Amino acid sequence: MTEIRWHSRAGQGAVSGAKGLGDVVATTGKEVQAFALYGSAKRGAALRAYNRIDDEQIFNHAKFMNPDYVLVIDPALAYTDNIVENEADHTKYIITTHLSKEELIEGIPSLKGKEERVFVVDCVQISLDTIGRSVPNAPMLGAFVKISGMFELDYFLENMKRVLSKFPQKIIDGNMAAITRAYNEVK
Amino acid sequence: MAEKYDLQEREVWDGNFAASQALRQAQIDVVAAYPITPSTPIVENYGSYVANGYVDGEFVMVESEHAAMSGCVGASAAGGRVATATSSQGFALMAEVLYQASGMRLPIVLNVVNRALASPLNVRGDHADMYLGRDSGWIQLDAFNAQEAYDMALCAFRIGENHAVRLPVMVHQDGFITSHTAQNVYPLSDEVAYNFVGDFKPVDDMLDFSKPVTYGAQTEEDWHFEHKARQHKALMDSRPIIDEVFADFEKVSGRKYNRVESYDMEDAEVAIVALGTTVETARVAAKELRAEEGIKAGVVAIRCFRPFPFDLVRDSLENVKAVAVLDRSSPGGAMGAFFNEVSAALYTTPNRPLVTNFIYGLGGRDFSISEAKRIFKEQKAHADAGYITTDIQQFSGLRGPHLGFFKTKRG
Numbered sequence: 001m002t003e004i005r006w007h008s009r010a011g012q013g014a015v016s017g018a019k020g021l022g023d024v025v026a027t028t029g030k031e032v033q034a035f036a037l038y039g040s041a042k043r044g045a046a047l048r049a050y051n052r053i054d055d056e057q058i059f060n061h062a063k064f065m066n067p068d069y070v071l072v073i074d075p076a077l078a079y080t081d082n083i084v085e086n087e088a089d090h091t092k093y094i095i096t097t098h099l100s101k102e103e104l105i106e107g108i109p110s111l112k113g114k115e116e117r118v119f120v121v122d123c124v125q126i127s128l129d130t131i132g133r134s135v136p137n138a139p140m141l142g143a144f145v146k147i148s149g150m151f152e153l154d155y156f157l158e159n160m161k162r163v164l165s166k167f168p169q170k171i172i173d174g175n176m177a178a179i180t181r182a183y184n185e186v187k
Numbered sequence: 188m189a190e191k192y193d194l195q196e197r198e199v200w201d202g203n204f205a206a207s208q209a210l211r212q213a214q215i216d217v218v219a220a221y222p223i224t225p226s227t228p229i230v231e232n233y234g235s236y237v238a239n240g241y242v243d244g245e246f247v248m249v250e251s252e253h254a255a256m257s258g259c260v261g262a263s264a265a266g267g268r269v270a271t272a273t274s275s276q277g278f279a280l281m282a283e284v285l286y287q288a289s290g291m292r293l294p295i296v297l298n299v300v301n302r303a304l305a306s307p308l309n310v311r312g313d314h315a316d317m318y319l320g321r322d323s324g325w326i327q328l329d330a331f332n333a334q335e336a337y338d339m340a341l342c343a344f345r346i347g348e349n350h351a352v353r354l355p356v357m358v359h360q361d362g363f364i365t366s367h368t369a370q371n372v373y374p375l376s377d378e379v380a381y382n383f384v385g386d387f388k389p390v391d392d393m394l395d396f397s398k399p400v401t402y403g404a405q406t407e408e409d410w411h412f413e414h415k416a417r418q419h420k421a422l423m424d425s426r427p428i429i430d431e432v433f434a435d436f437e438k439v440s441g442r443k444y445n446r447v448e449s450y451d452m453e454d455a456e457v458a459i460v461a462l463g464t465t466v467e468t469a470r471v472a473a474k475e476l477r478a479e480e481g482i483k484a485g486v487v488a489i490r491c492f493r494p495f496p497f498d499l500v501r502d503s504l505e506n507v508k509a510v511a512v513l514d515r516s517s518p519g520g521a522m523g524a525f526f527n528e529v530s531a532a533l534y535t536t537p538n539r540p541l542v543t544n545f546i547y548g549l550g551g552r553d554f555s556i557s558e559a560k561r562i563f564k565e566q567k568a569h570a571d572a573g574y575i576t577t578d579i580q581q582f583s584g585l586r587g588p589h590l591g592f593f594k595t596k597r598g
């Protein structure tokens with residue numbers, strides 16, 4: 001079982017990101033779960049979204065998890081939200097920021113000593129450049145594909161096109177560019 | 188003729204989307220609805236299927252849930268296949284008309300996305316609304332995940348519309364935990380799904396002017412009792428028909444459902460009895476406890492809450508030593524209603540297992556695998572001691588000091 005927790009603000013697309021990831025993962029024959037904790041959240045409120053991925057049907061419906069991956073798609077939440085909550089000793093962090101990894105960890109004491117497991121990518125800038133507005137969910141998917149090694153990039157892009165097929169071509173192209181760039185830039 | 192909807196063999200749907208697809212495939216004539224969180228997307232999606240030509244049905248917008256169910260009663264009495272969805276406060280406002288629908292023997296399908304009842308206001312899942320419907324004369328089916336929300340909705344039409352049943356059917360799913368959680372769902376093709384549900388064959392439809400009928404007549408002490416007795420008998424007699432429909436559903440889907448589901452119960456010494464998504468989380472806990480500590484734990488789940496499967500509950504639990512019954516609804520000054528029902532069934536067995544009651548998960552409070560394990564271990568302690576070692580009713584997952592009531596009378 002692979003468990004993922006997204007830290008995001010309402011409107012940044014973590015719920016769509018989690019569902020999109022679930023959609024692609026399901027095409028590989030795996031079982032998925034995608035859900036979010038947001039209640040009556042307004043745009044901009046902090047929220048968390050979750051994925052579970054397994055070879056067998058997923059019966060656990062608890063919100064509680066010890067995540068294998070923590071994906072932070074809002075730069076400020078890395079500082080203000082407890083992103084290390086219920087972490088395991090192998091939890092990997094992918095954090096959107098314009099800072100270098102060293103600069104970021106310097107400001108977040110709870111990440112110190114975990115340098116090997118922390119990865120940075122500027123999802124906000126990438127989405128501004130490729131999609132034209134700040135929708136950091138798509139680039140985060142590209143970064144996750146790279147760090148997790150769960151898919152080949154081309155396979156993921158092909159399937160993401162299908163998930164996005166109801167959108168105009170321009171948006172699909174922007175998302176593909178965003179995923180590819182984050183895949184290449186995450187470090 | 189409706190447009191063809193593009194369906195994959197494997198979809199990733201949440202419970203709401205799954206339920207709305209079942210409504211589309213059943214080719215409903217009328218949905219009268221007033222949306223409420225967390226059930227809103229069911230009727231919202233249905234509305235979009237109508238607007239985009241995927242169904243030939245009619246979407247009736249109304250001014251309240253009371254009017255929504257009233258619209259359903261009218262459309263069903265007129266001779267249409269009818270469904271809607273609601274939750275929580277909306278369900279409470281429908282309550283009066285729920286009894287009208289069942290008393291008039293109208294096979295309406297109501298998707299209830301379970302949510303807590305205010306006050307305090309809360310949009311998240313518990314079973315307060317489901318319990319509110321338990322004496323309303325409706326058949327109540329319970330789904331534990333998104334796939335089952337789809338499967339049960341299809342079965343609901345077949346069960347309620349059977350001429351030997353002619354009763355309305357609720358399909359319950361847990362608010363957010365099922366309704367807003369996307370999981371793998373394996374839908375039937377439109378053709379297979381519709382053929383399973385079958386054409387709607389109305390009885391005494393009001394639009395058949397050659398045979399005028401009256402709905403909702405008044406009966407006082409002369410006949411009211413006989414009507415209610417027949418209604419109760421119809422519910423009780425629906426049990427074998429529900430079994431038949433589940434058997435037929437297995438033939439088209441490969442998925443087998445039972446009015447009472449048992450997991451790891453063959454040799455179980457302790458059991459959790461639950462409803463909704465908790466069933467599946469408890470299954471994981473039982474499996475892990477068996478592997479980790481050798482505790483023979485099992486789970487019994489109620490798929491068909493009404494008619495209550497008194498005999499099947501007894502059959503599935505009579506050989507265990509200790510049973511925890513989990514109520515996800517505020518008991519309001521009594522033992523949990525579900526606990527009372529399961530206990531009554533077990534009282535008529537020779538072994539009379541030790542039964543305790545947990546109130547949990549109100550307003551969407553998380554229920555974890557570790558908490559399920561803790562409850563199993565308490566049952567094991569009761570079983571080893573031969574008596575209930577804790578309060579009979581306890582609150583699980585509550586913040587603050589322990590809350591519990593009543594001890595066993597011993598010696």
